[in-house]
Amino acid sequence: MDSIKLIERLSNAFGAPGFEEDVTAVAAAYAKSFANLSESNIRNLYIKPKHTGGARRGRPPKSGKPVLMIDAHSDEIGLMVHSVMPNGMLKVHPLGGWVVSSLPSNTVMIKNSDGKLVRGVIATIPPHFKSEAERNKAPEIAEMMLDIGSSSAAQTREEFKIGVGAPAVPDVGFSYNDKTGVMLGKAFDDRLGCACVLETIKQLSGEALDVDLVGTLTSQEEVGLRGAVVAANAVKPDIAIFFEGSPADDFFAPEYMIQTALRKGPMLRHMDDRMITNPRFQRFALDIAAEKGIAVQEAVRKGGSTNAAQVHVWGEGVPCIVIGIPVRYIHTHNSYAVLEDYKSSISLAVEVIRKLNKDIIARF
Numbered sequence: 001m002d003s004i005k006l007i008e009r010l011s012n013a014f015g016a017p018g019f020e021e022d023v024t025a026v027a028a029a030y031a032k033s034f035a036n037l038s039e040s041n042i043r044n045l046y047i048k049p050k051h052t053g054g055a056r057r058g059r060p061p062k063s064g065k066p067v068l069m070i071d072a073h074s075d076e077i078g079l080m081v082h083s084v085m086p087n088g089m090l091k092v093h094p095l096g097g098w099v100v101s102s103l104p105s106n107t108v109m110i111k112n113s114d115g116k117l118v119r120g121v122i123a124t125i126p127p128h129f130k131s132e133a134e135r136n137k138a139p140e141i142a143e144m145m146l147d148i149g150s151s152s153a154a155q156t157r158e159e160f161k162i163g164v165g166a167p168a169v170p171d172v173g174f175s176y177n178d179k180t181g182v183m184l185g186k187a188f189d190d191r192l193g194c195a196c197v198l199e200t201i202k203q204l205s206g207e208a209l210d211v212d213l214v215g216t217l218t219s220q221e222e223v224g225l226r227g228a229v230v231a232a233n234a235v236k237p238d239i240a241i242f243f244e245g246s247p248a249d250d251f252f253a254p255e256y257m258i259q260t261a262l263r264k265g266p267m268l269r270h271m272d273d274r275m276i277t278n279p280r281f282q283r284f285a286l287d288i289a290a291e292k293g294i295a296v297q298e299a300v301r302k303g304g305s306t307n308a309a310q311v312h313v314w315g316e317g318v319p320c321i322v323i324g325i326p327v328r329y330i331h332t333h334n335s336y337a338v339l340e341d342y343k344s345s346i347s348l349a350v351e352v353i354r355k356l357n358k359d360i361i362a363r364f
Helices: 003-012 019-033 151-160 190-204 226-235 279-292 339-355 358-363
Strands: 036-039 045-049 068-073 078-084 090-095 107-111 116-124 143-145 167-170 176-179 182-185 212-218 240-245 265-272 297-300 319-328 337-340
Touching: 003 019, 003 182, 003 190, 003 339, 019 036, 019 090, 019 190, 019 212, 045 190, 045 226, 068 190, 068 226, 068 339, 078 151, 090 240, 182 339, 190 212, 190 240, 190 319, 190 337, 190 339, 212 226, 240 339, 265 279, 279 319, 279 339, 319 339, 337 339
Parallel strands: 068 212, 068 240, 240 319, 265 297
Antiparallel strands: 036 045, 045 212, 078 090, 078 167, 090 143, 107 116, 107 167, 116 143, 176 182, 182 337, 265 319
């Protein structure tokens, strides 16, 4: 399976927070030939090169080598049905931080009690029925409804088999322009990262490394970085790399402030809202990028966070870096990313991992 087909399957998979099993199924099918796989109750997927063996979940057997965790989160922003209205409409609660103004009139896929997907429209009251003050007011999710074409609560529950707790995600199909290298789809935050984890492990699975490699596709990042806590406790990493779909700023920021542009390589952040990146590990990665001619970008992020926020403070502290693939229009239905940035992210991780050893990690 080539990179585009893998990304397409991961992007199109249904994976609202807490409901990531379709994503992990795609990943497991891809990795089964070169990795040992296990899945935890919180829907974390653990991926270890077959030659490392080891426990069903978590840290490999003691080899004297440091354990390197490479991570991406498998969930995407979504919605959950809060209640069924008498007219059959659905009131919803957000799962993750939406760009709320982008939601009205878009469609979503709702997973019903049979596990089947039902298409719905995100509905709001038309402007014809609003006062001027209401028309000029920013929309709120609490004012929105999902319309599945039902006319009553009974029809919604009995015919459509949708009730309280049903999850929903954007209704978007992946596409790729092979002339420009541009990908368009949903959930690039963080299915691009999931694909990076899988392809990185595949590339390294036959090599003799000075670290024990454990890949983790972790759940519920968009609602509080929860799967990362479980993964850190299971893997007990000595060092960690995080792949993330990172919001691009090249379509609105002044040129001198752009730090996450498409076609300029992965972004390595020095800080975000919940982590100051280990400066020695960061310098090590940046030096390798320069040595190998891999284009990278550096960023100082005032907001946002990644799973590294949880893992870098695990135990006595874990050196972490974040390799961010630039993504335009993150946390909306449709996002753009570029294949060359994705491939550069994998190349950087592979080269970093090949050079890591116990002595180098001890200096971080």
